[in-house]
Amino acid sequence: MESGGLLLWALPSALLLALLLQLSPRLRFRAKVLSYCALCLMASALTAPACLLWNGGRTVENMRIIKNVVRSFKYLYGLRFDVKGLEHFQVEGPCVIVSNHQSVLDMMGLMEILPDRCVQIGKRELLYFGSVGLIMYLGGVIFINRKSTSNAKSVMSGVGQAMTTDNVKVWIYPEGTRNGNGDLLPFKKGAFHLAIQTQVPVIPVVYSSFTTFYNPEKNLFTSGRIRVEVLPPIHTSGMTATDVTELCDTCYTTMRETFFRLSGTARRVNGSTPHLAQ
Ligand SMILES: CCCCCCCCCCCCCCCCC(=O)SCCNC(=O)CCNC(=O)[C@H](O)C(C)(C)COP(=O)(O)OP(=O)(O)OC[C@H]1O[C@@H](n2cnc3c(N)ncnc32)[C@H](O)[C@@H]1OP(=O)(O)O
Numbered sequence: 001m002e003s004g005g006l007l008l009w010a011l012p013s014a015l016l017l018a019l020l021l022q023l024s025p026r027l028r029f030r031a032k033v034l035s036y037c038a039l040c041l042m043a044s045a046l047t048a049p050a051c052l053l054w055n056g057g058r059t060v061e062n063m064r065i066i067k068n069v070v071r072s073f074k075y076l077y078g079l080r081f082d083v084k085g086l087e088h089f090q091v092e093g094p095c096v097i098v099s100n101h102q103s104v105l106d107m108m109g110l111m112e113i114l115p116d117r118c119v120q121i122g123k124r125e126l127l128y129f130g131s132v133g134l135i136m137y138l139g140g141v142i143f144i145n146r147k148s149t150s151n152a153k154s155v156m157s158g159v160g161q162a163m164t165t166d167n168v169k170v171w172i173y174p175e176g177t178r179n180g181n182g183d184l185l186p187f188k189k190g191a192f193h194l195a196i197q198t199q200v201p202v203i204p205v206v207y208s209s210f211t212t213f214y215n216p217e218k219n220l221f222t223s224g225r226i227r228v229e230v231l232p233p234i235h236t237s238g239m240t241a242t243d244v245t246e247l248c249d250t251c252y253t254t255m256r257e258t259f260f261r262l263s264g265t266a267r268r269v270n271g272s273t274p275h276l277a278q
């Protein structure tokens with residue numbers, strides 16, 4: 001009797017939901033993004049105990065476990081990564097990896113190629129994303145307060161020391177925030193200060209534009225192919241603080257060119273929208 005009643009409600013509700021999702025692209029988009037967030041929360045909650053049991057607490061070693069879990073997400077969303085230049089990660093010792101940042105989906109692209117012993121710099125607010133915050137903490141993510149330049153700088157100088165003593169690579173999104181508008185934002189300089197202060201190479205990584213398959217303005221979230229290129233390391237030995245701006249500009253120019261090439265879009269002229277390549 002009870003299960004019959006449940007069926008009476010559950011079946012029409014499910015059908016109504018399916019109909020609504022079919023009818024409203026906005027709802028469909030939101031449902032898919034929500035499913036991604038739920039997946040991250042759920043996977044984090046299940047992976048955190050594994051990290052604790054395996055490695056005992058906050059350590060970069062946990063990134064291997066997290067990476068293996070996240071790498072399976074792409075199949076659920078029909079994403080494919082074509083990666084080139086992975087051999088450039090084979091540097092002796094620590095380095096600073098810089099890449100473009102388009103959306104929360106970047107976590108999948110990050111984990112697709114993440115080298116061993118590599119932690120990311122993230123905004124402090126991420127720590128409060130429930131189990132996702134916990135898993136980031138356990139993986140050794142370094143949290144900075146973006147509202148306080150002095151705090152961010154002092155955290156970064158601590159990072160420099162840890163990089164050399166613990167042989168850790170650091171992954172930084174130099175745009176400082178997500179940007180999905182088909183171009184790169186101007187770079188902040190923290191990553192380049194860090195590389196020069198610790199005299200380690202900078203390795204740029206570029207992901208092609210997501211706009212053809214993920215675009216919140218157009219309620220678009222379909223399957224897609226992402227081209228990824230790891231560029232050759234830029235060595236900083238002998239550079240000083242006076243070279244930070246030039247290093248930052250060189251990386252920005254190279255990465256922006258690569259971004260347009262990988263995305264099949266032409267260079268933006270005076271801020272106009274990029275045109276499709278011929
Ligand atoms: C199992 C399932 C799991 C599912 C989930 C999986 C999760 C797994 C983990 C993945 C984690 C991923 C985390 C990703 C997180 C992504 C982010 O959060 S991006 C946002 C945060 N990151 C950044 O902001 C990095 C880039 N920002 C910078 O580098 C900034 O420069 C800054 C250091 C943060 C400071 O920023 P700001 O306060 O805006 O100041 P600026 O204008 O940049 O600089 C002012 C001034 O200071 C100089 N300067 C900067 N840094 C230094 C330094 N270290 N030393 C000396 N001087 C410095 C800078 O040059 C400016 O001076 P100038 O004269 O104008 O040049």
Ligand SMILES: CCCCCCCC/C=C\CCCCCCCC(=O)OC[C@@H](O)COP(=O)(O)O
Pocket residue numbers: 036037038040041101103104105106107123126128129130131132176177178179
């Ligand atoms: C109990 C609390 C529950 C909180 C629920 C939070 C729901 C979100 C859950 C999962 C989302 C998965 C996110 C994976 C990690 C994303 C990291 C990321 O991309 O952060 C954005 C940051 O780089 C820049 O932020 P802004 O663009 O400046 O903004």
